[in-house]
Amino acid sequence: xxxxxxxxxxxxxxxxxxxxxxxxxxxxxxxxxxxxxxxxxxxxxxxxxxxxxxxxxxxxxxxxxxxxxxxxxxxxxxxxx
Amino acid sequence: xxxxxxxxxxxxxxxxxxxxxxxxxxxxxxxxxxxxxxxxxxxxxxxxxxxxxxxxxxxxxxxxxxxxxxxxxxxxxxxxxxxxxxxxxxxxxxxxxxxxxxxxxxxxxxxxxxxxxxxxxxxxxxxxxxxxxxxxxxxxxxxxxxxxxxxxxxxxxxxxxxxxxxxxxxxxxxxxxxxxxxxxxxxxxxxxxxxxxxxxxxxx
Numbered sequence: 001x002x003x004x005x006x007x008x009x010x011x012x013x014x015x016x017x018x019x020x021x022x023x024x025x026x027x028x029x030x031x032x033x034x035x036x037x038x039x040x041x042x043x044x045x046x047x048x049x050x051x052x053x054x055x056x057x058x059x060x061x062x063x064x065x066x067x068x069x070x071x072x073x074x075x076x077x078x079x080x081x
Numbered sequence: 082x083x084x085x086x087x088x089x090x091x092x093x094x095x096x097x098x099x100x101x102x103x104x105x106x107x108x109x110x111x112x113x114x115x116x117x118x119x120x121x122x123x124x125x126x127x128x129x130x131x132x133x134x135x136x137x138x139x140x141x142x143x144x145x146x147x148x149x150x151x152x153x154x155x156x157x158x159x160x161x162x163x164x165x166x167x168x169x170x171x172x173x174x175x176x177x178x179x180x181x182x183x184x185x186x187x188x189x190x191x192x193x194x195x196x197x198x199x200x201x202x203x204x205x206x207x208x209x210x211x212x213x214x215x216x217x218x219x220x221x222x223x224x225x226x227x228x229x230x231x232x233x234x235x236x237x238x239x240x241x242x243x244x245x246x247x248x249x250x251x252x253x254x255x256x257x258x259x260x261x262x263x264x265x266x267x268x269x270x271x272x273x274x275x276x277x278x279x280x281x282x283x284x285x
Contacts, residue, residue: 061119065115
């Protein structure tokens with residue numbers, strides 16, 4: 001197996017791991033979004049729950065950004081592109 | 082023997098040139114994931130912002146007379162529209178001196194709820210949802226949220242209702258929302274002693 005193909009396979013594995021993590025985070029963000037929608041429509045859900053959901057969503061978005069940066073830096077170090 | 086120069090039938094039906102196919106690069110894919118996450122964050126923040134505006138700047142609507150006290154017997158109801166002609170509501174008389182009013186739209190899928198005086202319940206015929214007629218809380222069926230309740234007062238032998246809209250006053254000040262036309266129509270009709278839309282729905 002040529003070094004180029006090995007490198008590409010390694011990058012694909014990294015991408016799959018990052019994608020799996022990000023997918024889990026996106027599912028969590030979707031759930032947080034439904035929580036805030038419920039809070040918006042119903043006065044029974046307190047404001048603190050909605051704000052906590054927004055903060056968690058912000059943290060999740062930050063984590064996704066960090067993971068993407070990690071992947072891109074890995075790609076850059078491997079391929080130099 | 083078929084003509085080899087002619088394209089096959091499926092190519093005629095689905096003329097997708099393979100030369101225009103493009104692969105999604107890893108960077109494009111990660112960009113898509115990041116934008117999806119950002120979209121969720123924006124949606125969440127928008128929902129929280131709307132709840133904040135609704136909670137801290139509620140738009141108080143004016144009181145509207147919707148019925149005379151003697152117009153509705155005990156166990157009876159009356160349909161009316163508030164605050165606009167597109168908002169059906171129901172006024173119930175549960176006891177001699179007890180009136181309650183709710184938004185008539187079921188919190189499940191917005192079917193109109195009907196009053197069952199014998200059980201003191203509001204029933205949604207579409208999916209068999211039931212609400213307590215005292216406070217509008219869901220009792221059975223698909224609805225999970227209580228019916229929106231209007232505050233009811235009596236004054237000079239008339240029943241007045243009042244409610245708060247989900248849209249905040251800040252929104253109105255920013256975008257210049259129109260006045261409550263439904264309320265004006267109702268008040269005008271009562272001042273002229275004319276029938277109001279939905280007023281005929283008085284039953285025991």
